[in-house]
């Protein structure tokens with residue numbers, strides 16, 4: 001295949017099920033709740049423990065595709081998402097299993113699941129069950145494949161655009177305009193008044209989950225300005241001090257770069273004016289309350305015990321890291337905003 005000629009890099013390709021669906025397969029060897037993921041390239045002599053969630057790496061994708069009557073030409077749609085420690089490039093491919101109009105419409109999900117002895121699960125679920133490295137690969141795959149899917153045509157000429165080999169850009173052959181994948185910056189801020197932190201709920205969140213306050217950067221804004229505006233807009237507070245914590249790529253709703261910060265408001269200026277068009281609820285929580293929830297942050301446990309009225313985003317989410325940081329290092333020295 002000319003696309004990959006001479007690169008010897010297409011050793012591991014993992015299959016990505018289209019868009020909002022699934023990227024990971026679950027083996028039937030395991031009980032319903034135990035998560036063991038098909039990892040074809042690791043299956044022999046793998047030292048990985050069996051209770052880990054894994055991406056399905058398919059070493060022999062071409063053979064599998066031909067078994068399902070597919071032309072290996074579809075491999076040209078794959079995109080480069082990373083590299084192993086052994087310098088093998090990893091590509092992701094959208095199998096388009098849900099799309100009747102797709103060129104891959106003849107690929108049957110059930111047949112593939114049987115061949116892989118697993119089942120596809122939702123990406124939103126998979127992301128929180130994978131290890132950090134695999135979750136990051138999936139997140140990249142989801143965002144990049146989705147971007148390619150949405151940028152099939154040139155917005156100037158209306159002509160079809162063409163993906164380059166790695167998938168790092170698309171070009172319009174009629175006018176040579178180059179399109180690069182986009183990332184939208186989002187600030188996520190944990191606001192504190194010195195002793196309590198502010199947690200909020202959007203109606204779209206899973207039931208009972210509270211998180212830090214987030215918002216997209218507007219054109220022309222600095223991060224600091226976005227933090228101040230979002231906090232003022234959503235809960236009516238004025239930021240006194242602000243400092244950066246960390247960042248994370250996040251594939252929902254599209255490709256965002258989450259920039260996490262801690263902000264403090266002046267004691268005595270903590271009255272909330274919750275913007276109910278953006279938030280369902282917002283409230284101050286003590287360090288003890290938050291620490292308790294962090295310790296047993298599993299919604300089903302909480303429902304059973306009935307002891308804890310809310311839960312927090314899972315470990316992989318940067319919101320979780322931000323909240324944990326606040327609980328553990330309450331006195332880290334903030335910089336003026």
Ligand SMILES: NC(=O)c1ccc[n+]([C@@H]2O[C@H](COP(=O)([O-])OP(=O)(O)OC[C@H]3O[C@@H](n4cnc5c(N)ncnc54)[C@H](O)[C@@H]3O)[C@@H](O)[C@H]2O)c1
Pocket residue numbers: 184186188211212213214215216250252253256258278313317318319320
């Ligand atoms: N990883 C995490 O821990 C974590 C936690 C909370 C939120 N988030 C993410 O942060 C994102 C932003 O938070 P929010 O919803 O409160 O933002 P927000 O407060 O800016 O409100 C969202 C609204 O902003 C508008 N908007 C402006 N620019 C946009 C763009 N580029 N893309 C989409 N919508 C845009 C839309 O009308 C949208 O409905 C969410 O999509 C969510 O996925 C991640």
Ligand SMILES: [Mg+2]
Pocket residue numbers: 213214215234278
């Ligand atoms: Mg918001």
